[in-house]
Amino acid sequence: MNWIDIGHIDDVPLRGARLVKTSAGCIAVFRTGKDEVFAASDTCPHKGGPLSEGIVHGQKVTCPLHNMVFDLNTGAAQGADEGQIPTYPVRLDGGRILLDGDALANRSAA
């Protein structure tokens, strides 16, 4: 694990998301109503909708383009839809959001 500090939880709106650019592509960092954080690919597998612009509800996000819903724990599409987004280790340390640089590096290698 190689934790990288990417910002403070207050920089992400409650029940919202922000984008993080990485050399392996864009990652969305989500903050739920319970102040949990999740990180996942920003790109919807359906037609590339930016998931960081979706509505965050419970521990899920709805894609802004055509309403596919993803579970942020597993990255799996919900309901009748099929699809999967990669998720990444992320944690909170006293309000700071830490992303695992190693997991990102693995992604670019893959």
Added chain:
Amino acid sequence: MQKLVVIGAGMATGRALEHLLDTAPGAYDITLFNAEPRGNYNRIMLSPVLSGEKSYEEIVTHDADWYEENGITCRFGEKVVSIDRERKVVVGEQGEVAYDKLIFGTGSSPFIIPVPGHDLPGVVAYRDLEDTNAMIEAAGKPGARAVVIGGGLLGLEAAAGLRLRGMEVTVLHLMGHLMERQLDEAAGYLLKKDLESRGIEVRLEAATNEISGDGKVERVLLEDGTVLDADIVVMSVGIRPAIGLAKDAGLDCGRALKVDAQMQTSDPDIYALGECVEFDGNVFGLVAPLYDQAKVLAKTLAGEADAFVMKQLSTKLKVTGCDLFSAGDFAGGEGREDIVYRDPARGIYKRLVIEDDQLIGAVMYGDTADGNWFFGLIKDGTDISEMRETLIFGPAYQGGAAADPLSAVAALPPDAEICGCNGVCKGDITAAIEGGATDLGAIRAQTKASASCGTCTGLVEQVLSVALGDDFVMPTAQPVCGCTDLTHEDVRRLIKARELKSQPAVWQELGWTTPNGCHVCRPAVNFYLLADWPLEYRDDPQSRFVNERNHANIQKDGTYSVMPRMWGGMTDANELRAIADAADKYGATVKVTGGQRIDLLGVKKEDLPAIWADLNGAGMVSGHAYTKGLRTVKTCVGKDWCRFGTQDSTGLGIALEKRLWGSWTPHKVKLGVSGCPRNCAEATCKDIGIVCVDSGYQIGVGGAAGMDVKEVERLVDVKTEEEAIEWVVAFVQLYREHAKYLDRAYKWLGKVGLEWVQEVLADDAERAALVERFDLSQSVYQTDPWAERAEPEAARRFQPLADLTLEAAE
């Protein structure tokens, strides 16, 4: 006899010494250091001491006699400053003591946020008797005010205690709901309501910028500019294990002092327990596991085998009359199921989280009687598949009726208004039912409820159902979404009748089955709240679709289109130049729209604040081409130019657009104003279309030319421009107050009927009142969203949170 030295006379070491003296009396010659000038006391009972429900004497656990009887040398009020492991001595402020075995029980220190002024006299933590006494003293001054920073367990106990002592108390909490580590959002909402009913002010998402005062605390400044007067500030934002001493002594530390399952540190003669230790990656903050550690440590020291194991924890808040309980892991997730029970009338909320036929978490508010039973199920990993159906009703439940889905309506008081059109209260309807009415038709005939616009029909039916039970068969209505059984109309009416003014209030009091809704209900509820309570509720961007949150229209490739207003389709050379410059600067494609204005397509999200600032600079504001709100007002050239024009159609169009822009509506609203019946502005297929004639203005409503093509129906003919504007504004407000979210005007009119609308609007007083309510809402919402978001602080949010492209490449 072996020499045992103990550092810290806290909750953990007190318990360990008791066990040790039981199992191996006389085995050790014990010296006990404590930085606090006293021996062991029950720290968790400081809250009742603060509130005045107990005295300090009542919470002492070990008195002078006990230490004497057991031959313990007490060095209270003396801090240990270092440890020499070579020579095996502990160095206190008053001198050294040699040890054979050493125990660390140093606990933790409160965390103080390093804002300016954090060191002023009057800023206290909440950890020991000194802090408690400082608070009691501050409360002694009449009219004194306290600010508690931190809405966790301790902060709230402090707040409740100070309030009981008569202080004016404000709690500041950084997060979106109280006690977020122990509670979900719904329970957090109930707790907040409960505290507010005790006179405690709670501010969520409140960040402290500075504490200031002349030689002592006088006020607290928040990030949003709020200033709060304060005679005392209690910081309760978390704890840090007290491990400085252990680190200096070279013991192996991670987040805290590392121990194994026998409570041994990296030095075989040194042990540790309590909040200062880290076991298997865990640190501690509640007493239950510390008591287990105390047992294990006593056995280890007595030479008996035992091992510490992690167990599930449960939490209760010690505020008298505030019943809450949480245990286990209650986050939602894949493969996990929620069972939620809400009884809003009694303020009860229970949520169980189940995974693989086992209960793994529970949150309870209002009625915590079954808490320990659930906690037992969690700890034991009991298979609950057999009792799945009735689990939430607790151990006493032996079959019977399921939770009442009509409880929201059942809970309404008799004077709650059900039918807004005719002013009919729930009591009138129940009276009619008692008088023999058994169906909707009879209620309509006797009370006029639901006889006008009809949006309260669902509620009237539910009142019937509550009153008549099985004798009434409910027609099935379409609920808003999977989060609730209520229809849009019910939700709208209940928001008004029960004065629900926040989204958590709706979720909680109307029995939502999900923690915070979904993408279907959130935008609807957000709209209803802002339409009904323009001053109390503020629009929540996180409950809006991307376009309405970013104030631009997202395209299939993730770029945005930007469309400034062109009032009534009029523009000038300056505006066109600014548009042309912006197109060059941001690489946008330019298109003339079907709505008489110009679209800049393909703008990157990061560039939005800059292009808006440029267009603002030329006097242009957002065209709201993306909102459920006023879109365009198309006009024709009218009598200024056209040889057939009868009135100033362009001028009226501009006046209407300037009056209506910025308002949120259930669906989009488009207007057209044509100068004569030739109708070049296509006014007859707009939500509101005005055709000018020699004698005045023909106002039509309910047109559309999208998936359905609808011709307007005539609302009214008026003589003057002022009247035309008044009728249009009143119509828009009536639509805002009554329509279901995402019903365009024609759909809403199809439900309530044009005659009803005409009847309401024909009443001069009613029309004036609607206009007044619209203007009140505009006083909040008629601001250019672009200008607000082009401000540096807001613009920042349009950039990525971080750019790691360089780091990850390394």
